[in-house]
Amino acid sequence: MTLELTPKQAGEIADSTYALRLSDNMIDAAVGAASARNDFEIVNGQRLTGITGVGPVSRTTGFGYVAFGKSGSHQGECLVAIRGTEKSSAHDWMTNVRMAGVSGPGGYTVHAGFWNLASGLLPQIQRTLRGRNPSLIHVVGHSLGGATATLIADALHRSSIAAVKLYTFGAPRAGVELHASALTRNLGRRNIYRAYHHTDPVPMVPVFPYAHVPYQDEACWLQGCGKLLSVNDHLMPTYLSSVGDQSWGQLRSAQPPTLDTFEAADRWLAAAARVNSIPIILSASALRMILWALRWILRKAGEIIGYALLGGATIIDYLAKLLYRSVLQSIAIARAVENMIAAILRFTGRTLAIGARITEAFIQYVLELLFRMVTAVAVRAINQLP
Amino acid sequence: MFKRLVLSTLIVSLTPIAGATMGMFSELVLFSEVEGVVLKDGVPVEGAEIVQEITYEEPSKIPAKTVQTGADGRFALARVTTGAGLSRVIPGQPSILQRLMIRHNGVEYEGWRHNKNSYELNSELAGRSLRLICELANAPDFEGKHYGICRVAPE
Numbered sequence: 135m136t137l138e139l140t141p142k143q144a145g146e147i148a149d150s151t152y153a154l155r156l157s158d159n160m161i162d163a164a165v166g167a168a169s170a171r172n173d174f175e176i177v178n179g180q181r182l183t184g185i186t187g188v189g190p191v192s193r194t195t196g197f198g199y200v201a202f203g204k205s206g207s208h209q210g211e212c213l214v215a216i217r218g219t220e221k222s223s224a225h226d227w228m229t230n231v232r233m234a235g236v237s238g239p240g241g242y243t244v245h246a247g248f249w250n251l252a253s254g255l256l257p258q259i260q261r262t263l264r265g266r267n268p269s270l271i272h273v274v275g276h277s278l279g280g281a282t283a284t285l286i287a288d289a290l291h292r293s294s295i296a297a298v299k300l301y302t303f304g305a306p307r308a309g310v311e312l313h314a315s316a317l318t319r320n321l322g323r324r325n326i327y328r329a330y331h332h333t334d335p336v337p338m339v340p341v342f343p344y345a346h347v348p349y350q351d352e353a354c355w356l357q358g359c360g361k362l363l364s365v366n367d368h369l370m371p372t373y374l375s376s377v378g379d380q381s382w383g384q385l386r387s388a389q390p391p392t393l394d395t396f397e398a399a400d401r402w403l404a405a406a407a408r409v410n411s412i413p414i415i416l417s418a419s420a421l422r423m424i425l426w427a428l429r430w431i432l433r434k435a436g437e438i439i440g441y442a443l444l445g446g447a448t449i450i451d452y453l454a455k456l457l458y459r460s461v462l463q464s465i466a467i468a469r470a471v472e473n474m475i476a477a478i479l480r481f482t483g484r485t486l487a488i489g490a491r492i493t494e495a496f497i498q499y500v501l502e503l504l505f506r507m508v509t510a511v512a513v514r515a516i517n518q519l520p
Numbered sequence: 521m522f523k524r525l526v527l528s529t530l531i532v533s534l535t536p537i538a539g540a541t542m543g544m545f546s547e548l549v550l551f552s553e554v555e556g557v558v559l560k561d562g563v564p565v566e567g568a569e570i571v572q573e574i575t576y577e578e579p580s581k582i583p584a585k586t587v588q589t590g591a592d593g594r595f596a597l598a599r600v601t602t603g604a605g606l607s608r609v610i611p612g613q614p615s616i617l618q619r620l621m622i623r624h625n626g627v628e629y630e631g632w633r634h635n636k637n638s639y640e641l642n643s644e645l646a647g648r649s650l651r652l653i654c655e656l657a658n659a660p661d662f663e664g665k666h667y668g669i670c671r672v673a674p675e
Contacts, residue, residue, distance in 0.1 A: 371638055
């Protein structure tokens with residue numbers, strides 16, 4: 135029987151990777167992973183490196199490590215831990231420019247930046263695994279490192295080296311819905327441990343059509359410190375404090391309120407759009423609901439219009455086009471889109487003028503407003519990482 | 521003037537985000553104050569050199585500091601801080617590599633290694649003061665979230 139890492143072990147492992155950015159001594163990683171170093175040979179682990187920066191300021195830094203299980207409960211197993219990326223590249227990766235995606239593991243569309251980093255680390259990981267034949271590989275990451283870990287887990291599973299378990303904390307989405315669905319099926323829903331605070335902005339990006347693994351699963355939803363989006367709630371010390379000594383089963387038992395149908399999304403939007411309804415400015419729960427509602431509207435729009443390939447347009451261009459065309463064809467979608475626009479404007483502290491015309495350009499403006507705000511907060515959270 | 525306007529706009533726009541202004545004007549603690557004693561087989565060691573190294577940005581901007589133990593083997597290191605500054609408007613997750621090396625009779629001992637992941641005072645030991653007993657006869661080893669020959673003194 136294979137043993138999963140505990141939330142505390144996985145969290146400390148994710149946290150421990152940051153020490154390797156400035157240190158090439160594996161002891162510095164092992165000190166942070168106090169609950170895991172008795173199970174894994176972290177001190178004798180293989181530091182993974184990558185190039186950060188461009189041109190004359192580029193340099194090689196540590197991006198994580200590979201360590202093997204000691205005799206005991208994790209003997210014969212392997213640990214792959216990935217840290218988040220340099221802050222200088224975070225903005226690029228989280229913005230619309232790079233959201234278009236590339237062909238990743240299995241030919242599915244995944245985020246270009248995360249796949250680029252994963253592709254650089256995979257040969258080092260595979261070299262380290264050569265001749266070891268582990269029975270199980272635990273892949274762990276926080277923040278952008280969690281998204282990269284997701285793609286590494288996918289590639290390792292596809293290479294049939296070993297069974298794979300994936301653990302992420304505050305990770306953004308790594309691939310589009312088809313990818314998330316396939317990866318969930320391949321790894322098995324119960325082998326994916328995704329923890330996130332409801333107030334952490336980073337897991338909210340990139341937006342649709344990107345999706346989290348496990349697909350269509352709330353995973354381990356953790357209550358953030360307050361009601362607003364919080365950069366502190368993205369950081370590993372906060373995650374470690376939230377998971378404490380709980381088990382994954384305990385963490386999975388908390389389920390957030392959600393919108394499980396288009397009609398539910400429609401009702402929530404109608405209420406949120408009203409000027410005198412509940413205050414939703416920068417509310418993390420409201421943002422979550424808006425993004426859920428957007429997903430349902432896009433699904434409905436896709437059923438009516440059909441999804442075209444993303445092509446060269448930015449995702450926001452594409453979403454605005456899709457929404458506008460469906461607004462013209464469906465009264466239900468038109469009403470939902472108008473309410474969604476009003477809700478988004480209220481979330482950003484604005485008001486929808488009475489009688490405003492819903493045009494493609496206006497939808498695009500409002501979506502950009504929302505995505506820019508979420509991305510800005512997410513980038514700010516990532517910029518706090520070492 | 522323009523710069524000031526941009527900065528004030530930035531701060532105002534950040535204010536609604538939870539925690540944005542917390543710690544804005546406070547110090548960031550890179551290494552909490554340390555009180556320790558160096559022993560050799562239980563006997564206080566006089567004149568041992570304690571070298572404190574901190575790496576938290578590259579290239580490291582914190583010069584190494586050296587103190588010597590007194591006749592009773594004791595040493596003390598003041599806390600090392602840096603100003604919060606505008607670049608630290610939002611409290612974040614640091615990674616501060618701490619190291620104490622002990623030099624005695626031409627031998628260098630690994631006293632303390634720790635990755636401090638918070639700017640809070642005494643976060644090294646989850647709120648406890650850093651009081652260390654460094655026995656030169658010890659082999660360096662892990663204790664909690666630090667490594668070296670120094671052990672945390674009982675409370």
